[in-house]
Amino acid sequence: MSSTIESRDKSARATRRRFLQGGGAVAGVVLGAGASTAAETENLPPNIPDWMKAPGDPMGSQPYGAPSPFEKGVVKNVSKTLKQYISASGRTPLQELDGIITPNGLFYERHHGGVPTIDPAQHRLMLHGLVERPLIFTVDDIRRFPSESRIHFLECSGNPGYTKPYGKTASDLVGLLSCAEWTGVSLKLVLQEAGLKPEAKWIIAEGADAAALTRSIPIEKCLEDAMLVYSQNGERLRPQQGYPLRLLLPGFEGNMNVKWLRRLHATAEPAYSREETSKYTDLLPDGTAREFSFYMEAKSIITRPSGGQHLSGPGFHEITGIAWSGHGKIRRVEVSVDDGKSWQDARLQEPVLTRALTRFRLPWQWDGKPAVIQSRAIDETGYVQPTFAELLAIRGENYFYHNNAIWPWRIASGGEVTNALA
Amino acid sequence: MRWREIFGRTIIALLCASANGAQAQSLYGIGRPATAAEIAGWNIDIGRDGSNLPKGSGSVSHGREVFAQQCASCHGDKGEGGIGDRLVGGQGTIGTAKPIRTVGSYWPYAPTLFDYIRRAMPQNAPQSLSDDDVYAVSAYVLNLNGLVGADATLDAKSLAEIKMPNRDKFVGDARPDVK
Numbered sequence: 001m002s003s004t005i006e007s008r009d010k011s012a013r014a015t016r017r018r019f020l021q022g023g024g025a026v027a028g029v030v031l032g033a034g035a036s037t038a039a040e041t042e043n044l045p046p047n048i049p050d051w052m053k054a055p056g057d058p059m060g061s062q063p064y065g066a067p068s069p070f071e072k073g074v075v076k077n078v079s080k081t082l083k084q085y086i087s088a089s090g091r092t093p094l095q096e097l098d099g100i101i102t103p104n105g106l107f108y109e110r111h112h113g114g115v116p117t118i119d120p121a122q123h124r125l126m127l128h129g130l131v132e133r134p135l136i137f138t139v140d141d142i143r144r145f146p147s148e149s150r151i152h153f154l155e156c157s158g159n160p161g162y163t164k165p166y167g168k169t170a171s172d173l174v175g176l177l178s179c180a181e182w183t184g185v186s187l188k189l190v191l192q193e194a195g196l197k198p199e200a201k202w203i204i205a206e207g208a209d210a211a212a213l214t215r216s217i218p219i220e221k222c223l224e225d226a227m228l229v230y231s232q233n234g235e236r237l238r239p240q241q242g243y244p245l246r247l248l249l250p251g252f253e254g255n256m257n258v259k260w261l262r263r264l265h266a267t268a269e270p271a272y273s274r275e276e277t278s279k280y281t282d283l284l285p286d287g288t289a290r291e292f293s294f295y296m297e298a299k300s301i302i303t304r305p306s307g308g309q310h311l312s313g314p315g316f317h318e319i320t321g322i323a324w325s326g327h328g329k330i331r332r333v334e335v336s337v338d339d340g341k342s343w344q345d346a347r348l349q350e351p352v353l354t355r356a357l358t359r360f361r362l363p364w365q366w367d368g369k370p371a372v373i374q375s376r377a378i379d380e381t382g383y384v385q386p387t388f389a390e391l392l393a394i395r396g397e398n399y400f401y402h403n404n405a406i407w408p409w410r411i412a413s414g415g416e417v418t419n420a421l422a
Numbered sequence: 423m424r425w426r427e428i429f430g431r432t433i434i435a436l437l438c439a440s441a442n443g444a445q446a447q448s449l450y451g452i453g454r455p456a457t458a459a460e461i462a463g464w465n466i467d468i469g470r471d472g473s474n475l476p477k478g479s480g481s482v483s484h485g486r487e488v489f490a491q492q493c494a495s496c497h498g499d500k501g502e503g504g505i506g507d508r509l510v511g512g513q514g515t516i517g518t519a520k521p522i523r524t525v526g527s528y529w530p531y532a533p534t535l536f537d538y539i540r541r542a543m544p545q546n547a548p549q550s551l552s553d554d555d556v557y558a559v560s561a562y563v564l565n566l567n568g569l570v571g572a573d574a575t576l577d578a579k580s581l582a583e584i585k586m587p588n589r590d591k592f593v594g595d596a597r598p599d600v601k
Contacts, residue, residue, distance in 0.1 A: 204467055
């Protein structure tokens with residue numbers, strides 16, 4: 001059922017069905033028809049597989065490690081039609097992942113001036129402006145502060161847009177979303193070290209990339225749960241995620257979580273920089289535009305079965321997906337298997353954490369008839385994830401950011417899953 | 423055991439003392455002071471009112487030359503867009519079904535144009551233009567949008583005085599707007 005192949009002819013489908021019967025769905029997809037025939041005949045019961053008849057790779061053959069070669073299709077989803085690759089994005093293959101943690105190699109990427117290679121020994125963080133003691137920190141200095149680790153999602157505010165949310169897969173639609181365990185220091189501690197003046201109402205954060213990207217963060221968020229992060233899922237940040245130091249603002253739009261962080265400027269006013277005026281603002285039909293719209297609202301998507309996948313046949317299938325809210329914990333996720341006519345509660349997988357992905361599951365007996373399935377998240381504030389039509393009615397299709405609509409999937413009688421709104 | 427208790431209480435006392443605001447003495451003594459020269463070298467933030475704009479100036483005509491050399495390959499000869507964003511036109515379209523967002527139609531403040539060009543452009547060599555060149559390119563882009571004359575020369579004061587057409591169209595975040 002978990003396939004990255006979006007279209008396939010009948011013969012491939014037949015091959016795959018044989019494979020599902022043999023219990024080797026993933027291998028079947030990767031190997032294709034030719035290679036799988038031999039594997040089926042030689043390595044399935046009652047025969048002993050080849051990989052039990054000779055030693056495997058010795059210790060040290062992969063000093064870091066890599067996924068199985070049979071998982072080589074599980075990679076970042078990068079559009080082949082990008083105008084340019086220096087300021088661009090790559091999506092997490094959500095429909096291929098389980099649980100709530102995104103592996104670091106598959107974490108979504110968005111950069112505005114390419115990915116810099118920064119020697120941590122040369123990197124500095126300067127904190128200045130409305131503080132008693134302007135300070136400069138090395139990366140080692142930052143690591144000396146009391147540390148903490150927390151699990152939070154990160155999501156691009158344009159995930160997806162409003163004009164053409166017609167992606168085929170869950171990744172195409174909302175793959176600018178990932179979740180990790182972050183380790184670093186509370187920004188509040190570092191600000192206290194410099195002595196924040198009462199007039200400081202904003203912190204302008206700047207990256208050390210070729211875009212020298214800046215965003216302004218309200219001081220309340222800086223003192224609430226913002227972190228200076230140096231590690232992700234146990235290892236140091238990857239360069240794509242801001243190595244050696246980034247800002248993390250749980251629940252706030254991705255662009256504000258400034259990577260390669262080099263400067264924090266305490267100010268009385270926001271910067272009104274290019275990113276926060278000409279880009280990350282939400283244009284309404286009357287010509288006004290919302291500025292400083294930071295929070296990512298409650299959202300969910302079914303990742304299995306989802307677009308591009310294929311139900312092997314009628315019978316039992318588990319529906320599963322992810323839900324998240326920038327405003328706190330997910331309280332409930334409801335799933336409909338009858339095109340929105342009725343809804344039932346999905347089971348939430350623990351842990352249910354604030355501003356983190358929450359995995360939900362619902363057992364389902366598919367009767368083999370065409371169906372439309374969808375999920376809606378309700379967060380701890382009581383907010384209910386809206387339909388796309390409800391959002392469009394108020395915001396119009398030029399709003400661009402913060403599209404947190406319900407995404408229904410259509411299941412055809414043959415088992416093929418497609419985007420029901422496309 | 424006793425020592426740890428005392429130590430723990432001291433830490434708690436210190437944390438409480440600093441909880442009211444972050445003005446208290448530094449708790450950990452980590453980091454070193456940043457000098458005025460170091461701050462001046464790195465602080466390139468420009469306020470929407472033009473604060474912190476550097477000395478220098480640039481003319482529309484000089485900006486036309488710099489733009490042709492440094493910017494046109496991505497943004498088009500007249501800022502009409504290409505690999506890079508469209509920079510020109512679109513005024514009067516923002517409230518329509520097909521808004522065209524450019525410097526002239528959408529950006530609320532002119533000084534942030536200088537800020538962005540200096541920090542991020544040209545994309546293949548950011549922070550390579552002189553301040554005079556950045557003033558000149560800013561002037562040229564504003565001229566293409568009809569916001570300054572062809573004979574204009576901009577500096578910190580005159581750039582800050584330009585009123586951008588869309589300045590008053592930005593509003594606060596009204597979400598949750600769908601319930």
